[in-house]
Amino acid sequence: xxxxxxxxxxxxxxxxxxxxxxxxxxxxxxxxxxxxxxxxxxxxxxxxxxxxxxxxxxxxxxxxxxxxxxxxxxxxxxxxxxxxxxxxxxxxxxxxxxxxxxxxxxxxxxxxxxxxxxxxxxxxxxxxxxxxxxxxxxxxxxxxxxxxxxxxxxxxxxxxxxxxxxxxxxxxxxxxxxxxxxxxxxxxxxxxxxxxxxxxxxxxxxxxxxxxxxxxxxxxxxxxxxxxxxxxxxxxxxxxxxxxxxxxxxxxxxxxxxxxxxxxxxxxxxxxxxxxxxxxxxxxxxxxxxxxxxxxxxxxxxxxxxxxxxxxxxxxxxxxxxxxxxxxxxxxxxxxxxxxxxxxxxxxxxxxxxxxxxxxxxxxxxxxxxxxxxxxxxxxxxxxxxxxxxxxxxxxxxxxxxxxxxxxxxxxxxxxxxxxxxxxxxxxxxxxxxxxxxxxxxxx
Numbered sequence: 001x002x003x004x005x006x007x008x009x010x011x012x013x014x015x016x017x018x019x020x021x022x023x024x025x026x027x028x029x030x031x032x033x034x035x036x037x038x039x040x041x042x043x044x045x046x047x048x049x050x051x052x053x054x055x056x057x058x059x060x061x062x063x064x065x066x067x068x069x070x071x072x073x074x075x076x077x078x079x080x081x082x083x084x085x086x087x088x089x090x091x092x093x094x095x096x097x098x099x100x101x102x103x104x105x106x107x108x109x110x111x112x113x114x115x116x117x118x119x120x121x122x123x124x125x126x127x128x129x130x131x132x133x134x135x136x137x138x139x140x141x142x143x144x145x146x147x148x149x150x151x152x153x154x155x156x157x158x159x160x161x162x163x164x165x166x167x168x169x170x171x172x173x174x175x176x177x178x179x180x181x182x183x184x185x186x187x188x189x190x191x192x193x194x195x196x197x198x199x200x201x202x203x204x205x206x207x208x209x210x211x212x213x214x215x216x217x218x219x220x221x222x223x224x225x226x227x228x229x230x231x232x233x234x235x236x237x238x239x240x241x242x243x244x245x246x247x248x249x250x251x252x253x254x255x256x257x258x259x260x261x262x263x264x265x266x267x268x269x270x271x272x273x274x275x276x277x278x279x280x281x282x283x284x285x286x287x288x289x290x291x292x293x294x295x296x297x298x299x300x301x302x303x304x305x306x307x308x309x310x311x312x313x314x315x316x317x318x319x320x321x322x323x324x325x326x327x328x329x330x331x332x333x334x335x336x337x338x339x340x341x342x343x344x345x346x347x348x349x350x351x352x353x354x355x356x357x358x359x360x361x362x363x364x365x366x367x368x369x370x371x372x373x374x375x376x377x378x379x380x381x382x383x384x385x386x387x388x389x390x391x392x393x394x395x396x397x398x399x400x401x402x403x404x405x406x407x408x409x410x411x412x413x414x415x416x417x418x419x420x421x422x423x424x425x426x427x428x429x430x431x432x433x434x435x436x437x438x439x440x441x442x443x444x
Contacts, residue, residue, distance in 0.1 A: 001057045004094035005050050013087055014048045016080045017041060023074035023084075028362045029067060032379055037064050040074040040084045047091055057095065065091045067376065069369055070233050071329035071362040072268075085334070086275060089232050096235025113236045117194055117226045118243060127198040130165030154374040161408040162199065169197035170204035171222050178208050178218040185215035185305060189256040191247075191294075193266050194226045195401045206430040207262045207297055213433055214305030218260075221250045229269040232276070233367050241280070244273050248286045258304075259290065262297045262426055264328025264400040265367065267335050270294045296331060297426060298340040298399065309434040310348040320352035324393040325425070326384070326407060327360050328400035341399055341425045348432050354391040358383070365406035377406075385410040388420070397425045 023040040024030050030039035037046060043064060049055040065088065072085040101109065116122050133139050142148060148156040170192050188211060192204050208218050225247055228240030247270075251259055261267035269276070271294040273287040280287075301307060312321055325342060332338040338360070346353050364370055364380030388396055388410070396407050407422035 001094060001098040002050055002053070004097050005047070005057055005091060006053075008090045008094045009047055009051050010083070010087060010090060011051060013083050014044060014051060016082045017044045017048075018080050019045070020079065022077045022079060026073040026077045028069055028071060028073070028364075028380055029376060032376065038067065040068075040078075040082075043068060043091075044082070044084065044087065047087060062095050062099070065095060067373060069329075069362050069364070069366040069376075071366060072333040073329060073360070073362065076333055086272075089235075089237065092233070092235035093237040094235075099235070109234075109236075113231055113234065113239055117230065118239070120225075123194055123198055124167040124169070127165045127169075127201075128167035130162070130198070131167065134162075134164060152374065154370065154378065157409055157412065158371075158405070161405065161412050163405075163408075165198055166201045167198075169201050170208060171220050173201070173205055174208055174220070176220050176222050178212055178220070180215050180217040181212050182215060182306070184217050186217075186257045187219065187255070188216045188258040188260050188300070189219045189221060189251050189254045191224065191227065191259060191261045191263075191266060191270065192220060193261075193263050193401070196263050196266075200401055200404070200424065203262065203424045203427050207260075207426045210301065210308070210426055210430045210433070211260065211297065211305070213308045213430075214301045216258075216300070216305060219254045219256055221254050223250045225250075227266040227269050228276075229265050230367050232269055237276075240269070241276060244276055244287070245280075245283055248273065248277075248283055248290050251290060252286060257293065258295050258300055259293045260295060260297050260300055262399070262424070264296070264331030264335065264337075265402055267294060267296055268330030268333075271335055294335075296335055296337040296340065296399070298344055299335075299337045302340045302343055307344070307347065308429075310344075310429060310432045311434050312348060312350040312432060318350075320350050321348075321395070322352045322354055322391065322393045323395045323397060323428070324354045324356040324388060324391040325359060326356065326363055326388070326396060326398045326403055328398060328403050329362050329366070331399050332360060341397070344429055345397065345425065348429070354393060356391050356393075357387040359387075363403055363406045363410070365400075365402035367402060370402075370406060370409075381406060381410045381413070385414045389414060389416060393420060395428060396420055396422045397428055398422070399425050 027039050036042040050057045068088050074084050211218050225243045228243035231240040271291050274291040277283045277287040363384045364377035370377040398404050404422050411420050
């Protein structure tokens, strides 16, 4: 493992760290514990010590690398521009090459990272199975039998807040092409994601329709694969690269000006495909072309589209509708698109936007972190909901599926489901567009 870390860690980035400490107050795990190894500076020092042969990458070292959320809040405040997110992924990749997991953990990792996420048909099967579980009465039987008490509490709670699943994703519902309304501004491709298309299919549909309203014709390549973000964050770097190569070929053939994401976690890896494949001579130039065209849906609509007219809908009150927003860490810290969603939300009629305290702090979702590190995730979520509840918002909006699930969990735990609802910013905006004639559905 020490040899793998020495080979895979970017030593220039390790030495770029000046140990100045600007990252400390930005780091969620350091703020919670006050322990130096829980900070980016501390973790970089540990990585360098292993790379220099001063210490062994023992179990404590491995746990510390995996305890990082990967939110990358340290990067915008770093005066030396250290690419910490890339370092932590390199470290996890090297650790995973030699990890001594139990048989059950190895089986779960293989099922998730190799068996399901790279395969669209299997994802659809997963959506179909979840839908059957939710709608057939089986869920009621399972909950009534007490079986869920056999699982850890955080997993039982997650089961309760899962949105309605489906096997009919955006392509099955709209086709692979959707025309622009009015004069076409640009031809764009939509990255539909994996979890988004199973648990948030309606959001994907609304994203395409919002883009159409804003003047974009939308191509949705059916052969696109998972972005690879969960793989990269979990030390499965080679699988992430394989998925990236598939996407590069598919989207290049689409002939588009922009590649649009509505999930901050996906977009953050897509925009760094050039780094992911930096040592691949066959794909590096194509990866640079791809990364330069990746953009968040809110930023594209705001800066390049015709912004639709938004009106408050479905309310019997003349009082302003109060909303707040939780940043997607990767959208904010990697894609640098924190202001665009806020600017669009403020254009909705009769809405009062309340900025939530520490909205830029990680909510504790962080991919699968809330499953693998439930204690730290729960602490972060508790703080987040304290701030969210103080806003008095009816809608708690975000721009990433993981954040949405975490916010739904927080609302459930806080017992405020009657007063607050977590929603994707795209759904909130599209539902309030002043109606205009709709184009016919696209064809595959």
